[in-house]
Amino acid sequence: MPDLVFDNISIVYSRRSRTGTTPVKAVSNVSLTLPAGGTLGIAGESGSGKSTLAMSVLRLLPKSATITGRILYGDQDIQDLSFGQLRTVRWAEAAVVFQGAMHALNPVRTVGWQILEALELHVKERWATREARVARMKDLLAMVDLPTDKSEAYPHELSGGQKQRVMVAMALACEPDVIIADEPTTALDVIVQEQVLNVLHSLVTERGISLLMISHDLSALATICDRIAVMKDGVVREVGDAVSICTAATDPYTRKLAQAFPVIGDPASRLKPQSKPIWEVAADGGTDGLEQTNSDPHEVVLEARGVSVNFRSHGRTVHAVRSVDLTCHRAEITALVGQSGSGKTTLARTILGLQEPNAGGQVLFRGEPLKLTKRGLREYRRNVQLVFQDQFAALNPKVSVYESISEGLRIRKYDGDEYAKVCESLEACEMSPASEYLDVLPQELSGGQRQRVVIAGALAIEPSALIADEPVASLDASVRGELLGLFLALKRRMGMTALVITHDLGLAWNIADTVAVMYNGEIVERGTVEKVLLDPQHEYTKKLLHATPKIPTLA
Amino acid sequence: MSTDVIPPGKAAIAEQQDEGRESHRQSFLGYLLAKIGGAAISLVMVVILGFFAFRILPGDPVRKIAQSRPMTAEQIAQLRHQYGLDQPMLAQFWNYLTNIATGNFGESYVYGKPVSELIAQYFWPTIALTGTSAILAITLGLWMGQLAAWRSNSPYDQVATGTSLVLWSVPTFWLALLLLMIFGGTLHWFPTGGMVSTGIPTGTPEYFLNVLWHLVLPVITMVAVVYAQYLLVMRASLLEEMSADYLTTARAKGLTEDLVRRRHAVPNALLPTVTLVFMHIGGLIGGAVTVETVFSWPGLGKLTYEAISGPDTPLLQGTFVVFSAIIIVMNLFADLLYRQLDPRVRRA
Amino acid sequence: MSETQTRPANTREYRNGKSRRVNVARQRKLQRLKEVAKEFAEHRAAMVALVFLLVISLIAVFAPLIAPESMLNVTKLLDVPHFAPPSWEHPFGTDHQGREIWVRMVWGARTSLVVGLAATAMSMIIGTVVGLAAGHFTGLAGGIIMRVVDFFLVLPSLILAIVLSSVLSRGVLTIVIAIGVTSWAGTARVVRSQTLSVASRTYVERAEVLGGGHWHIISKHLLPAVMPLVLANTTLTVGSAIIAESTLAFLGLGDTTQQSWGTVLKNAMDVSAATSGYWWYIMIPGIAIVMVVLACTLVGRAFESITNPMLRRN
DSSP, X not given: OOOEXXXXXXXXXXXXXXXXXXXXXXXXXXXXXXOTTOEEEEEOXXXXXXXXXXXXXXXXXOTTEEEEEEEEETTEEGXXXXXXXXXXXXXXXEEEEOOTTTTOSOTTSOHHHHHHHHHHHTOOGGGOSHHHHHHHHHHHHHHTTOOGGGGGOOGGGSOHHHHHHHHHHHHHTTOXXXXXXXXXXXXXXXXXXXXXXXXXXXXXHHHTOEEEEEESOHHHHHHHOSEEEEXXXXXXXXXXXXXXXXXXXXXXXXXXXXXXXXXXXOGGGTTOOXXXXXXXXXXXXXXXXXXXXXXXXXXXXXXXEEEEEEEEETTEEEEEEEEEEEEEETTOEEEEEOOTTSSHHHHHXXXXXXXXXXXXXXEEETTEEOOOSHHHHHHHHHHEEXXXXXXXTSSOTTSOXXXXXXXXXXXXXXXXXXXXXXXXXXXXXXXXXXXXXXXXXXXXXXXXXXXXXXXXXXXXXXXXXXXXXXXXXXXXXXXXXXXXXXXXXXXXXXXXXXXXXXXXXHHHHHHOSEEEEEETTEEEEEEEXXXXXXXXXXXXXXHHHHHSOXXXXXX | OOOOXXXXXXXXXXXXXXXXXXXOOOOHHHHHHHHHHHHXXXXXXXXXXHHHHHHTSSOOHXXXXXXXXXXXXXXXXXXXXXXXXXXXXXHHHHHHHHHHHTTOOOBOTTTOSBHHHHHHHHHHHHHHHHHHHHHHHHHHHHHHHHHHHHTTTSHHHHHHHHHHHHHHXXXXXXXXXXXXXXXXXXXXXXXXXXXXXTTXXXXXXXXXXXXXXXXXXXXXXXXXXXXXXXXXXXXXXXXXXXXXXXXXXXXXXXOOHHHIIIIIIHHHHHHHHHHHHHHTHHHHHHHHHHHHHHTTOOSHHHHHHHHHHTTOHHHHHHHHHHHHHHHHHHHHHHHHHHHHHOHHHHTO | OGGGSSOOOSHHHHHHHHHHHHHHHHHHHHHHHHHHHHXXXXXXHHHHHXXXXXXXXXXXXXXXXXXXXXXXXXXGOTTSOXXXXXXXXXXXXXXXXXXXXXXXXXXXXXXXXXXXXXXXXXXXXXXXXXXXXXXXXXXXHHHHHHHHHHHHHHSOHHHHHHHHHHHSOSSHHHHHHHHXXXXXXXHHHHHHHHHHHHHTSHXXXXXXXXXXXXXXXXXXXXXXXXHHHHHHHHHHHHHHHHHHHHHXXXXXXXXXTSOOHHHHHHHHHHTTHHHHTOHHHHHHHHHHHHHHHHHHHHHHHHHHHHHHHHHHHO
16 A cells, blocks of 8 residues: 655646736645555645645646646656546545535435445446445445435435535545545534544544545544644645644644634633733723623623524424523623534524514513514614624625724714724724724635624624624634634623624633533523533533544643 | 535524425425416416406507408497407406306407417417427537537637527527528528428328428527527536536546536536526527518417407417417426426425 | 824814725726726627627717618609619618618617617616515515516517507507516516525625615615626627517517618518518618627627626625
8 A cells, every 4th residue: 555645746826817827826845745554634724725735636626726746656646647547546546535514415416326436437346246336335324324225315415414424435435545535524513523533533544544634623633643734825834743733833823723722621721712912901901891881790681581493394393492591691701502403593593583482482681572573673783783603794795894884873873973983893893093994895804804894893883792603613713712802802891791602612611601502402501611611411511522622632 | 625604594494404304305296286386377377467468558459450441430339349348347357267268269350260279270380390499409509508618618619609699699580581581582492481382181201291391491490599598508507517516526536527527517507407498488489470470380470470460369369378378388397307307306 | 094093083084084985985996997897808709899889879879960861761762773782872782662771771770779778778677676676575575576577587578579569559669668578587587596695695684683674785785786797687688679679570560660670671571582582681681680689799798707707706
């Protein structure tokens, strides 16, 4: 079984524009080795060139990409292969696990058909007949813990985790020597992620297959890979064994990446997301937010009382939320934690008045029941605002930052100094000097900055509570901490109440005061962060904590 | 690195679907009934439109007749009575509905025969003409379109797309006149009109061949204009599909480019195409009116032309309803076909 | 840039800031317009087509100067040969009444362009309004609107136009209405799908959460997002409207008092020009229609290919 060697690889895309073609360098001078039977992880954020590098192995890059350097498989340079030779290498010797939860499976073919197709293309003695191939296809599904009758299913009938497992089964089909896994668990829940990673890990080690795994998540890589390379802007910043990369990195960027995800239980990261010095500024502000109003600091701002939500879906009733009670106190951050399908998003939408609860349930704001009339909602949303998960889509791309922030003010016919208010909100979100951002279009901002603009737009109409739906889930790890720091600062400076919906227990550990764990539409456990996360009582909370990937520690 | 980003609204739905997967495969019967119901509503809307367009809008049908021949006031009044135009609107509507339900479209002013009889007589030639044209145009258009997309910007693509754009810009009736002039009037390769030469006994093979011979020019005209649209549609939807992730998966598996196209890209690109192709059936039928007029093909299109020249309101009303009904039935067909092609609809 | 280092409390600075921003917004629009023009110039065929359309428009506008109306008066053309083939004397030949084909073409351009533009405007307005409504409103109202759009989408628009123009009194306005009322469904469909894709973006939900009503969301977010698409579609629709006009005229439903390219072809068919060898009578108006429609198509497609990546980028 041969090694896979990247020897001084550079990859350049030629981007065509009006002024001719401009070369864009995606990967520069990368040299890496994946020894036979070994596991190598490549970590990096978006735009680091890690996927481009992985796709170059099977020459799957678009025509506009030019590769220089050698990609050696054994002593054969992949680039010297004829197309016919390359096709026999593809899948039979090196297979790919794509980000299958997205669109890597053909939507109009059954998954069994798609696995059989690979077997038919690379017929070996063991599956020379049609019956043998069908039998092998079923074996493969069983291998990844899928019932064999799923072979008749179309991709849209499977959940994200199941699709990902189909991808793993398909990759193993022709007994390859190398598996390239490109973000195999992105967009999956922690528990599903753990399952997929376990399946991948055990199958690879049992069969002695070499694994090249690409991920933005250092902790996921660390659970599987012996060695990890960290890439940024097309360059390998650091290579080393997994533990030393995570704990004793020499490169500052690697360190930043490693520290982005907190260790639950580590006091160093409690109420202290890794952040810029802003944090200290905010800490100075102390409690003046609370002093501004002379109300009771333990006032209940938001409350859900016996809220249930049913959906009618294809003539069947789905209980998305089952009689949930939830309270958010003034100047407290509450984290609502759960997997997708747990009903947490539905609950958040109900609290925001975007979804009507079943009869008997109530949402209260400062003790007043929420009226779902047009006027009632309008009034309510002056006080309760939403921060969105997808900050790329949350701003109209044609509208400048100033217009985006003043939108709420104009809708509400704000009669004060609009310009001053906009600047004030921007600066409250640590975008200063504000004037430099006013005329900027969203596309010119980074992901973190866009999320700040969204928050500033909400703050401009002076709400007393924010509901944030996965506010950092689509941000790069290195920005995550800064944005979480902002939430803490808003709480301290302005006395902001916040309900943060997340799948990420680490986030709760970083910023929340209280946490509620949601499972199957019910809140199964709730309490202060320390109590719930350090001494979990419910089985599900324990499972969730266990599944959260951990950065290995030296201790 | 792309992260699965679902806006809250969709996420809520996705959550539900996660739980509800597999258990709700809509039965074929339920789907069929829903689609037939929709088609029936459309049909009723056509019938109602057919009534109101001719009665409510300004332009009294009897006055139109009176324009074309001299009549006395009594004659007009008698005519109004004969066609039931002196009754209240609601009664007229009711009569109209009951008549249509029994297949009675009234009597043609020009032919002096029941409209339903005329339509029955002219129906099949139209079906033969449009049916042949549709099958040829769809086959040709889809085949050439997928090749053009797969080799986009190649000389083949440029020629195919360029030709299509020109043909797309040609009025059907003018192309008909042009072909008639060149191949009928000047070269005498094909007949200049009609469906069959006189004096050939019906039912013989000779008769069949003679009809085919008459069919050539009208079919070429309709195919030329319509296949161009289908080519452009297929090309666009395949181009859209070309960057899909599952094609990379197929390539990584070691498929040849040819198989990647045939097994993976085309079946997916067909989905939006089918919808649009059937939507354009209306255009094909519209083309039949002018093509049949130019080639004197004895079909519903020619009947429509004669109804306009009359003007013959009951006849026009009849052809309008029948043409619309044909199209509604074709679209019902498209829905059923689509269900066969897309598992997401089949097992939603 | 430093003016807001300290917060501008007084109104003068506030106004300064505001007017400066208005300028920036205007500059940005101008910049975008320039980019579009530059990209458009890249499409050589479309540029030629655009120039051609401008020339035809000028001919249509100045028709009375180019060919005085008296040249169409049959009573003054008694000594002109009928069906004269093209020659130096009669560049495009003459028709069955001895009128110069080229004069009829010049006057016909007016009707064809006016009807094409007016019917397109009508169809675009109806299509955009209905498409926006169908995409934005959910529930029963949206469902009913969709049903109506679907209905008009499958209806044979030419046949419906025939019905309308034979029922209404003859005239240019009737033709415009007949085409406009029957051709909007395609636009509505495109606008609706674009609206749906924009409406599912988070920034629309954000506007709703900020308290914006239907009008705010439609006018501030949805309409600006579908406008580029509508504009690209407009040129394409002008082409098909011109074809529709000539078809109706050919079927004898046009305004018989006005010259139109379709009317010329109708006259040609009525005198059996195709089988009698009067080729110029058929070729010249036909080629004119094809060239104008093709030009519209090329221009429209160029705009579409420029705006489409923009829509995607957004």
